[in-house]
Amino acid sequence: MSIQENHSDQIGRMVEIQPSKDIGQAERFRRRRDRFLTVVSPLILLLIWEIVIQLGLLDSRLFPAPSMIVGTFYDLVASGELWRHLSISLIRIAVGFFFGAIAGVTVGTLMGVMPVVGAVLSPIVASVYPIPKIAIFPLIMVLFGLGEMSKFVVVAIAVFFYMVINTVAGVSNVERIYRDVGRSFRVSRLRSVFQITLPAAMPMIIAGLRVSAGVSLLVLVSAEFVGAESGIGFLVWNSWQVFDVRSMFVGIIVIGFLGWASFTLLDAIERVCLPWAPKNRR
Amino acid sequence: MKSSATGIERIFPHTDATGQKQPEHARISMELRGLGKKFLVGAGEFQALKSIDLDVAVGEFVCVLGASGCGKTTLLRILGGLEKHTEGSLRFYQEKSGQPPTSIVFQEVSIFPWLSVWDNVAFGLRARHASKALIKERVSFYIEKVGLTPFRDHYPHQLSGGMKQRVSIARAFANDPEVLLLDEPFSALDERNKATLQDELLRIWEETGKTIVFVTHSIDEAIYLADRILVFAGPPGHITQIHRPDFVRPRNLTALRATPEYKRLVGAILEGLGISGEPSDAIE
């Protein structure tokens, strides 16, 4: 009807698509630019912070500029004070992370592979995991004492739940065809878990480790606020108590650096362990 | 070219690669009697396969030909031990103890993305704890057979679709099962790749003398490959016709197409599939 009338006197035309001289230079440039930005963006943040303080937009007694902290940072390094706190925190994280991750992957795998276990445990996990671990830290200290054990435990518990959730998601999303291949080759159940289920779920498990690394830092620092005489969290809190704001900021920046370092480390682990994962293919 | 729609299809002399007749007393590799399969679906049940009687001879190349959804994959999964039949009986002949009865080449990409070509092909042997020497020998033999020797350390994402299916075939053969089950293994490939792989499969079959059950929906493919074609219809899936294309191997489809025997065979198969009209390769 009207469509025909509208187009009755129109003649179609050739539309030209221009060729591109780019055989991949743009993509390569973008990748280089992004790698550069990854390094530069934290520096830019520091620069903005510096400018804001130098312009007097914020009280430099409460928010010292990076240039004002450098001296404090140097003093803390030279006196060994920073390393003392940092090393004890790293040990707490390493131990708690290790045991929490092993337990979390084990329980998560059992839940994903054995429907009965999943049915029993998943409501329990779902209701316990959102409880802030710092809220039960007093109870943990009652059970495990004021020493190192309570710090290991609080980190391990936090990591445990994130690893359970990610492992269950990874394990239960393994393509059916891979399990069928295992069964068609009459692979034993146990072997199938180690040779098929876990490799297939590994990208999700490593994603879980990535989140857990940040979470363990978060939980440990807050635990060290309230129940420790050492560690990077203690450094931050204690510095605030004595109004040594510059030392407090050194602690905060070190925590940020640890977060960045854990991401970088996991990137490297992923590239080595999962060369087949879509994001690592080239 | 005899057809029989009823009764148990018994082994009888079939033509081998050199055109010679096989002995009358050829061993039976698989024996299906009144085999059926029901699935529980919602409140009711679904009959996917019904009263299938079949004997497959050792070393025979059987094609199961049927339209999509008629139960071919279900039959193959039962033969491959992935599903249990719910009616009738199923028996396998075992040459030596410890030898797996079947290996499957799946229709979809089924090689493990986290394993190299070599490790994929070695998967079945490692799973049954074969010796290192045996694994090395078999795996390199079959990787060579499917022409992937230069790619043995590659990961699947570095391979083309045809190469992935080659890995799948090598993995199944390397496991040295009594029977190889292939589920439309070439249907996702282009014509040239398909033709190459069909010839590779025939060559390996002739060299190894394995029993093969090959599912396809292509009449030409079935005629090119099979000693015996089981025409399937359903659901419930059942055998409607059995044909023995006794064309001399190696077969040349282009030449065959001009012959009256070929046209008669295709016409009969189309009828068995419930399609009539011009002979063509058209149940896709």
Ligand SMILES: Nc1ncnc2c1ncn2[C@@H]1O[C@H](COP(=O)(O)OP(=O)(O)O)[C@@H](O)[C@H]1O
């Ligand atoms: N697990 C299952 N549960 C219920 N129905 C199924 C199941 N598997 C297959 N079927 C049904 O059985 C029929 C045959 O399927 P299939 O064997 O895959 O056919 P084909 O391979 O010939 O295309 C289909 O109607 C399908 O829906």
Ligand SMILES: [Mg+2]
């Ligand atoms: Mg199918």
